[in-house]
Amino acid sequence: MGRVEELRDQTVWKSDPHTQVKHLVYRHYLQCWMAKILQTFPEATIVDAFSGPGVYSDGPAGSSIVVAKTFLEHTAHRRFGRLNLICLEERPDRVEELQRQFTELPQSPQLKVSIQPPGAFAEQQARLASLAHLGRPETPVLWLIDPFDLKSAPFTSIRQCLGGPRDEVLFTLFTNELHRFCQRDGFDKTMTGYFGGTHWQTAIAERRAGTRKEAFAAAYQQGLQDLGLFTGGFGIKISNQSARYHLILATHSEAGLKCWAPVTWKLDSYSGQGASADTADAPSLFDEASVVDRLDVALRAHAGTEQRWETLSSEAARLNHMDKHLRKVLDHLAAQGLAIRVDPVKARTAWPEGSTVRFYAPDDVADEAS
Incomplete structure (x- = not known):
């Protein structure tokens, strides 16, 4: 439907x-x-x-x-x-x-x-x-x-x-x-x-x-x-x-x-104002094979759910990644609309410890025909 x-x-x-x-x-x-x-x-x-x-x-x-x-x-x-x-x-x-x-x-x-x-x-x-x-x-x-x-x-x-x-x-x-x-x-x-x-x-x-x-x-x-x-x-x-x-x-x-x-x-x-058509081609860590590829795939699998920071941090550790890698991947997913911090409302950083993240699939963010 x-x-x-x-x-x-x-x-x-x-x-x-x-x-x-x-x-x-x-x-x-x-x-x-x-x-x-x-x-x-x-x-x-x-x-x-x-x-x-x-x-x-x-x-x-x-x-x-x-x-x-x-x-x-x-x-x-x-x-x-x-x-x-x-x-x-x-x-x-x-x-x-x-x-x-x-x-x-x-x-x-x-x-x-x-x-x-x-x-x-x-x-x-x-x-x-x-x-x-x-x-x-x-x-x-x-x-x-x-x-x-x-x-x-x-x-x-x-x-x-x-x-x-x-x-x-x-x-x-x-x-x-x-x-x-x-x-x-x-x-x-x-x-x-x-x-x-x-x-x-x-x-x-x-x-x-x-x-x-x-x-x-x-x-x-x-x-x-x-x-x-x-x-x-x-x-x-x-x-x-x-x-x-x-x-x-x-x-x-x-x-x-x-x-x-x-x-x-x-x-x-x-x-999404930080990623525009003018900056989409700018080089980044994600333009080539990256050490965080496995974590990127793992986080995308959470589409349709909310996850606590503790769960995500534990998952990253099991994949041999640190929290700084987790935050980098979340930044990448957020730029595509695939990850949104829903709690807390106010925070000094994008992904603080204790936060809750909701994940979406690419189909959820696909724009309508314009």
Whole structure:
């Protein structure tokens, strides 16, 4: 079954490395946002407007669970004010699974989870905004908008999410689909609704896939900036492929950008920006027969699983390799999107002792036709 069919037909579907990178962005940003907002205000809200079932079939947590865990595991959470987490999902079967996933989490009086009845974001936005602000427009609200398609999150809905003075949006912009479909007959109306205007057309002049996708991201940010908002963008891509999609931050305050900038720098190596078409031919240890070939093969065999550092280190030792060889191979696999550190969120090095690594197969990172 293909990924499109999985998303359409199954309650729970398999994760992919792009999703893991996106959730790392979420976790990094939430660490900072929570520390700033929840130690300043007595109460704040996060709305996960496309919650999904809360878990992937191969084990990783979904976005709502990521938010809750980030709160519960935050080193400063005992000093936090109250966090209201509002979750919306359109399909009843996924709502039921999401409810089940939350029952497995520890309870905290500082965290209130409100799973809404099944509903569509564009139809429920006004009601969600009312719930999120608690009757006070100044209540800080962070919206996570990660739709399945272009039509589910029109620009008018995104703009409405930013109605309060302390509202922020973290939006998934489908730049790959925009590049592929922007010149299809009759698609211009969808594009204009998605961008809130015709300024998207400036990107069409770009012919290269990567350049055009970046232009679409810039155009979307410009539409938000025209509303007087501060914005940031981050391309979610693997290896030297162009971005599959972009995460766009919209905020009323420069303080939001103070949290955003460190995220993009910390996750640069995860996004594949360190390996581009311009540097792909550069010589490296892996261009010739290497002493780490056997370890490379062994680690690739972990595709589809998460492995603790202790297990990987032991495996490397059995193959007569040291930890420095293990880290070198993990760097090589990460550049291809085949290895992602999923824990800890913050670390001084890419592969610290005690870390957890998720592995993927080459088919998992294969880009769609562009």
